Amino acid sequence: MSRLSTALLGGTGVVGQRLAELLARHPWFKLKAVYAGKTAGLKYQEVKWHSEPPAEVADLEVLRLEDFNGGYDVVFSALPSEVAGRAEEHAAEAGCAVFSNASSHRMDPDVPLVVPEVNPEHLELITAQRKLRGWSGLIATDPNCTTVGLVMALKPIASEYRIRAVRVATLQAASGAGYPGVPSLDLIDNAIPYIPGEEEKIAREARKILGELDGGRVKEADIRVEAACNRVPVLDGHLECVFIETEEPVSPDHVMDLLREFRGLPQELKLPTAPDQPIVVLEHQDRPQPRLDRGAGSPPGMSITVGRVRRGSSAASLLLTLLVHNTIRGAAGCALLLAELAAEMGWLS
Template sequence: MERRNVGILGATGMVGQRFIQLLAQHPWFEITWIAASDRSAGKTYAEACRWKLDTPLPPRIAAMTLQPNVPEGSAVELPKIIFAALDADIARELEPKFAAVGCAVISNSSAFRMTTDVPLVVPEVNADHLPLIEHQSWRKENGGKGGYIVTNPNCSAIGLVLALKPLEEKFGIESLFVSTMQAVSGAGYPGVASLDILGNVVPFIKNEEEKMQEEVVKLLGAAKGDHVEMLDARLTAHCNRVAVEDGHTECISIKLRKPATFDEIVAAWEGFKPLEGQHLPSAPDSPVEYDHAVDRPQPRLDRMRGKGMTTVVGRLRPCSLLDWKFVLLSHNTIRGAAGAAILNAEVLARLGKFETKKKVLA
């Protein structure tokens, strides 16, 4: 696999920091360009960023100069692969500009997730949606080798669809009831004020319920040429912010289209390994793990399974309202954000969708 130069938009935010942490030793990608807002451009990364992660800021990145968050006017050559960690309003303006100059924009933003020709992808779930990029106007330029945008879902939707995909394949899904307990890191930094969240639960996260309800049916839908036919299932979500640092917990009740036993459902999860053999650096050995303990999963104990890329499921039991109910946990800033985008980029690299090469690895 060729080693490729990459850039990061929104590099100083919480997701931008996760990108830097996860890419610092990545075997396929090398960070050569980082950008932030006008107030930070021109400063070194160390000067502009309040590093909040539990590993040291890489010295090479600390010394790099932040560039303007536009394709023009950079003092450093713009790489053709851009990881974007921007607020939706800013992403809506900036991401098309980078695609228009030929960049592959691998976005964590919600701005274009529901756009018809933009793939919304979790590779284990719907990598077959990636050909949608060929219908984007930017891609059609330069003989079909132009830029494009690929998105990953909302942090609360990713863990959910990983658990749902094997059930949809084997039994079908008719309806879902989901209630989330979402970590404060999902709100970024400084995020939720301590006096609002300590000893408290906030039963509102702006647009979160709508995102879950829209994105899940697109992720589990079928790609049909230039669009996706949404999954024919009903979903309702309650989204809550809780005083947990990292790791989103979700309680799900599900009605299946075909009857299934406890053992059949667990076997579906444990046998779900669609990326096995592809040797993608960020892909976990098991995207879904079932924990038989009566009190698991728990964020403190289980969020780093599979280096933060595995969804942990537990407490499967009959539901008196629907068919079954269970609990799941996923790391919201690794699998739910930066790690998800990096895995998307790895799949795109395997598919030959990056034209820019730096050097061949030994």
Template sequence: MMKVGILGATGAVGQKFIRLLQGHPWFEIEALGASERSAGKKYKDAANWIEDVVLPEHIKDTIVKNCEPGEFSNVDFVFSGLDSSVAGDIEKAFAEAGIPVISNAKNYRQDPTVPLLIPEINPDHTDLIKTQSFSKDGKGWIVTNPNCVAVPLSLALKPLFDSFGIEALILTTMQAVSGAGYPGVASLDILGNVVPFISGEEPKVGPETRKLLSTLNEDSLSLPDFDVQATATRVPSINGHMISATVKLENPPADLEELKKAYQNYRNPVAELGLPFSPKALYNLHDNEYYPQPRLHADWENGMQLHLGRLRKADVFDVSFVAMAHNTIRGAAGGAILNAELLTKKGYLK
């Protein structure tokens, strides 16, 4: 078993890491880190536990540490659920100290040497780790998982990109309130309402999606050139970010069946690796026009599946679809754990 630390352990993403790592066959929690106001306290006193399961007994009395490398000397690597306002310097310090960091923060996502990773899309991008220079011996490095919208969007686009090429896309997101963390959006703003803007969200979508779909050439990425117009909205669902997208393709399919076959025939490059968090079926193509729905489907396959519905030829551009995935699992902590599993199989973690 590898010993892991969690940075930002008292926050919403940190709590999700704690929940999801219970009983993991490869990883066990060794250390929890948070801000100075939480450090030195028992976890049960430092955190406002918001998960809908009981706080694990062995975590309750764990003493929270400062997020400093010296406090985490016994771990093999750390998961970071830190807020982006502090993540940059802290994650860099851990990597420089020779401690690998698998991050949920945005700070290093566009660094050309840092993999922005979804194992089912771009597992070869892990080779970028070899180009990093955080620590002289190469033991310390950073890998990031994408924004919680870029994850389902890129998963939905990958078979289309491979089969037909992409010229442009327009999308509107319907993002669950859990994506805002805790305490999140004020109840009077979101109950019975839709907020048509999420600060800082839209500019991430295009660059992250293009990086995820890029080609690794030796030690650098060749990014595809397509335009993305995104509108990010907050809706009163709890879990599950939904996307409505319309895509212009370079070589449109002849009919809807050819379009569906792009998904049905997509070869998941990590399907045979036995990764514990990998869904048995990556794509769930719903024929029912009323699906997918966050309340009904977000938790399927332990929250790691991509749900796709309303797949159809479009009147404007070429194809339209609705995609949905669990934002705090597939789009955050669960995705980071899957990244760690892939990095273990590839020998970067040991």
């Protein structure tokens, strides 16, 4: 098929640049424009890059966000949440299919909040969204980067066991705060035991993603989710220590098999950005580690890594540690995979 014309809103931040890297040689989407605020008027290669800008898009001029008027098949949003809401609505009103990393619309009842392997059926909300809002475009969102890894690990477990409660403590990389992010004097030789809004996002988003469609809405999963989030001096890769309480006795060996064997619709459809094995299980006692394991999968960083799967204090409890690359699988890669899924399912027609 011919490549779909694509725009990137907020393309100069950490996640926006990751999206540009993934889009540069994408077989389905052609990045034609980048929109931003303060850097408008510069060549894309002239903004502050955190790696080498892809040659395919280096000479694009960064356009003013205020000048966006549609005209694209697909729009990716990596905008800050304080400006994303209206900008994304404007793009959908203009007939664009919007795939957002921002939190602005995640919890809207008519907006799909999707991790493609976990709840692809939630894209059906687009029908209700178009009817309610009267636009031909759409808005679909991916969750907080930490939530992505958590629900990917929970999905295969929930297919065999009834989960009552989940508690998670996170060790989140500096890049999760964007650029310039947390001041170096705050983070070097330190850890910060609070990330504003993060704990609440994880709880709300996980319940929505693991919920079921019910008459054009999502009935949230009846699971207690509690989180404690910490910023640590690691560049990329969020580590999560997870405690799971189930209704019935749980077998760690069986859970490891469930995780290894888990495949979703993106794998079945062989989407370009889908890793062959979305969950990599390690049996080493000291893994996963961000430096060693954040690049898991193909494309690199698109698989989560799970280790230290073990029984908790009761037969109906389980502990595990997982790692998700926060800017790839947890953000840019998840949005791109979601757009591929929507295209393959016919939502972009």
